[in-house]
Amino acid sequence: MAAGEALQFALSGITVGSVYAVVALGFTIVFNATGVVNFAQGEFVMLAGLLAVWLVALHIPLWAAAVGAVLIVAGVAAAIHALTVRPIERRAGHFTMIMVTLGVAIMLQVIAQLLFGTEAQALPSFTGDGAIRILTATITVQALWILGGAAVLMAGLYLFFSRTRAGQAMLATAENREAAGLVGIDTRRVSLYAYVLGCGLGALAGVLVTPMTAAVYTQGLVFTLKGFAAAALGGFGSPVGAVIGGLALGLLEAFSAGFVSSGYQDLIALVALIAILMFRPGGIVGTRTLG
């Protein structure tokens, strides 16, 4: 293999992988605090992308459109939590929860189709369409935004969970909901905040990635699948695992697309998911398993 090609694949793999990592972190935060495996996670990525495109078309500055899209998605997530998560969390079995979150996913997809149409829609890059040459490879400026954005989000989440009262309350609730209630934490409110945070992370991933990929109402499922695969790959329930799993999946896809064919990259993700569930259900770093 040419070293130059490998560097190129690595760069694009890490870029895509950091998007998966952010989506997987959203999965993890929601799962830990509510016990719900949120199969609507990817729909929030899609929704934020389409909303940003729509807001830009209303002549709103790009940065404001990106922020607005994330805020609207956060509001939608809060409503969905109240209507579908609160009634079932910690009570229903996995099968019921999967059915409910899949139902939400389909509903969001249909609403997006009605509101925004079926065309794939482009969002301008944040700061132009330039690219930077690094040794033998090139990386677009938007990819740098993605990498930087993901890094800032991860650092922010780390500080949030380790240093803030709200973050500690969320960790405590994730670990032992009853004990969290006994120290005075309102665990139902924590569940809401965690759901909005998790879906909001999906939305942030959506506005970061849409300038590179365009947005279309059907793309949510792909992000759900990749985010879920990344979370499972790293170890479900572990935030560190979500990041490692996301990057690993991105690299795996980039190298298989480069050396085999780009048509196989989704297949690779699925095969990786099945393999990890069969041979190492705890994931790369995790010890927890679903169910």
Place this chain on the structure above:
Amino acid sequence: MLECDALEVAYGRVIALRDVSLRVQQGQVVSILGANGAGKTTLLRAITGLERPRRGRVLFEHREITHWEPADIVHRGISHVPSGRQVFGNMTVMENLRLGAYIRTGDRRLAGDVARDMDAVLELFPVLRARVRQAARTLSGGEQQMLAIGRSLMARPRLLLLDEPSLGLAPQVLEGILGALQRLNREHGLTMLLVEQNAHLALDFATYAYVLETGRIVQSGPTSQLKASDVIVQIYLGLKH
């Protein structure tokens, strides 16, 4: 201070508590004795809102708290050391104690109070001081029990509920913990309601006791009287009245 009035709790069709009434007065140490499965844990859980009583009322300082959320009950001044300790294992000892003061850490003006209380808890259980940066799951059973009690004290409760603090502990470790609890009661007037399977321990520690048998209170009285009666034999052998 605490009054339970004809409480009834059921899990589906299985009735766990039936017509349970009890009183705890300010400054008192009261214990609830009973065999495994008598409903002791359920009773504490009903008081702190972890179970929803089907009938009856719970009053704390003359205010009804039946059906309140656990978090709201902590705010009122009751802190519950649950059975099996339930410390946050992946978090450090320090983080566990800070979370114990959760109802006060939202207010910056109370930061000094919280720091002083943290110091007082580490004074009470000195072995924890060397472990403040350690994950709680790496502690021994006795240390975890101390941490669970310390975490509850960080809420500055007026009433402390203790669910089988003796479970799985070596006698010397248990003695240390009971000594600390006794000091809290004598020096700070902290009121306690203790649930115990170890009847000797419960009768020595408390001044008043209730005996639970299959969900009902079958006997109650000052522990000095109960000690003289054959109550311990009844609990262990399950003799009928």
